Amino acid sequence: MNDRTVKYDDPMNHKQRTIREQQIAFAEIDLGQPDRKLTEAFVVVPESSEREVDWRQDFRYVSREQQFVQQAREMEWKAEESAEFVPFQAYWPTYEQMHPGQLRWYLYWRAEVRSARYPETDLSYLFVYLYELIHGIGWREPAQGYELMRSVWLAYRDRYPKLDMYIREWQYDYGLVFGLELPPAEPLQKLPRTLSEELREQEWKRRFTAEPLALTWDMLLPLIDYDIEKSRFYKGQGRKDLQAYAPKVVALVDGYLAKTEGARLLERFMPREKKVSRHLFRTAVYNHELYGRTIPVSVLPVSGHLPLRSYLTQLVRLTENRLREFTGFKGKLRGITVEPEVDQLIYRFLHNELEQRRAEEAKARLPKVKINKAKLSRLQRESDEVRDMLIIEELPLVTRERGLEAFEPSPEPAKRSRGTSNRKAVDPRQAEMVFEGFMDLESASVQAKLQKPGDSEDSRASSDPVESYSDGMAITSDLSMLENETLSEKLNDALMENEGMELPQEWQELLSRLSEAHKKMLSALLDGEEAAVRVGIAEQAGSMPELLLDEINEISMEWIGDLLIDSDEIAEEYRAELLSML
Known part of the structure; x- marks a missing residue:
């Protein structure tokens, strides 16, 4: 029952295993070096001709x-x-x-x-x-x-x-x-988001120390602890007013404190400087082994100083309350604590500003006076015609033999520039003869008119020559008066038509800004004067023609929004206004 069963290996298998072990041993001995002992150490010695290696320089x-x-x-x-x-x-x-x-x-x-x-x-x-x-x-x-x-x-x-x-x-x-x-x-009008902390604080410090204080709305907003964009007044009608008046109120209070207390806002709430480590040349391809990775910098933390932030917040909230009051917006912000005199200062400032704005808006709604350029040109043309009728271009030679010949005007009236006359010179002897002939003809005409029917030639011949001359002069004077009355009537009619056509406000402001040299230069351009005349005007003013023209255009751009002079000529659409101005 308990006999163990002993298994013996097959003799053939034992023989095959012995042959395989011998073959393996033979292969190992064959691949080795029979002349060298297996336990001998093997060391490779480099040749002396190879260069030495600097591991720090060659493999860094x-x-x-x-x-x-x-x-x-x-x-x-x-x-x-x-x-x-x-x-x-x-x-x-x-x-x-x-x-x-x-x-x-x-x-x-x-x-x-x-x-x-x-x-x-x-x-x-x-x-x-x-x-x-x-x-x-x-x-x-x-x-x-x-x-x-x-x-x-x-x-x-x-x-x-x-x-x-x-x-x-x-x-x-x-x-x-x-x-x-x-x-x-x-100066920055708005702080970029990527701007570093050091430059942000530097910009705020420069704004608070400027004279006067120069804060924009975008730079003031990060300094207050009040989310004003959630305010009903700001989201409604008060956005523009708050953005316009809040920075002005802060500047006003800063100036008021400087006068009354001798300390401005930043001096009153002065933070302590702190040291920060700034990374050099960020966002650049920069080898930090040249100047180092960082550098210590002193910074005045304006934006993080709590007393200053709290006071600025109160000023902005008070500004919003006053704007709500003046614009009729219901509701007020609570918990505002500022000095009573500062409160009154802000109240008076905003009241005056809003009243002035309302007055300007009312003035802008008034109808603007427009000049009828066509009518103005017609009036000017008729005035020139009346003037031409009254100017004698050339007097003909009158003698007793020619009798009463018509004074024919010149077939081609001379061209005259504005304010000048091209009258031909008259010989003194000719003028004397004309005057004598004219006086003789006038005397004869007067005597013919004054002679009663039935009067004889002797009675006419024996009449007083002085009396005849006086009567002739009286009639000539009457004719001149009639011509003058006709001219006056035309001019009065022109003035009546032009009544109420005064220059707009912007043209009046433009005229007040022009200097005498500017006005002379415009007159020369209107008259078509040569370049030498314009050079003389500029030299009298200690300038050059080009500079005067540029100055005139700058003033016109400011007040009428357009250029008066283009290529050394007056713009055609503004000639009538300039003629009436000058």
Whole structure:
């Protein structure tokens, strides 16, 4: 029952296993080296002719920024005499991303920019050039590098507005690195979202220290702890009024505190400066081994100072309450605490502003006086005709033999400019003969009219010559008076037609802004005077004709919204107004 069953291997299987082990041993011995002992150490000795390896220099990591600086130094003064523009657009552009045609254009364009010529190019080329300036490529002194950066910015900022948000930050970092006293940057009307904290606080500080305080609505809004955009008054009728008057109220209170207390808003609620670590040349291809990654900066935290924010919030809320009151909007904001004198100051200011605006709106609704240009031209033409009738161009020679011949006018009346007359000179002897003949004819005519029927020739011959002369002069005077009365009637009729056609307000303002030199220049243009006359007018005023014409056009653009002078001539549609003005 308990006997164990012992199994023995087959003799044939044992023999095959023995042969296989021998074959394996033979293969291992055959692949080895029988002349060398298996336990002997094997060492490879390098040849003495190989160079030594510097592991730090030959196997160190070279960043993309470091490689850019190396290539920039190699190509610092390379230039192309001419090249064809090739478009280039890339994020964080470098030389590696340019193909040969783009690189040739960049070297040509960079040489032009260094010579103060600014051909059209792509934005990516601009960034590569700015990266070079940041790393000291292309300039000898830091101030020179700053001017190059500023000049290329001003040359291309109109075409590429996004340059503003980059170069403004890089110029600030550049000044910090080299310790430059940079001129104040251009004021911002609105703070971009991407603007760094240091530049935001710097801009607020500059606004609060300006004289007078110069805050816009967009710059005031982040400084108040009141979500004014949820206000019913703001969402309704008060948006424009709050945006217009809230910054003015803050500036008004700032000036009032400066006069009464000797301390402005920022001086009254002055925060403490704090030190922050600023990252250099963010968003640029920048090798931080050159100037470091960060730099300490002192910042005045205007926007984060709670007492200042609280006071500004109260001023804005009080402004909204007063505007609600003046515009008839129901409801008021509660919990406003400001000084009573400040409250009265704001009340008087807003009351005056709104009253003045209502008066201007009422004035604008009044009908404007319009001048009938056609009627004015007709009046001027009739006046010229009456004047021409009264001017004797040329007196004919009258003698006793010719008798009463008609004084025929000149077949072609002389052309006269405004205010001048081209009368022909009359010989004195001819004038004397004309006068004598005229007086004789007049005397004869008077005697014929005064002679009674039945009078003899002797009685007529014996009449008093002095009396005849006096009667003739009286009749001549009557004729002249009749002509004058006719002229007066025409002029009175013209004045009656033109009555009530006074110049509009804007033309009156325009006339008041013009100097005597401007008026003389306009008169010369109206009269068609030569260029020499205009030069003389300008020389008397210590100027040049072109400058006077430009000044006249600037004034006219301001008050009537159009140019009076085009190509050294008065605009045809404004000749009538200028004639009536001058």
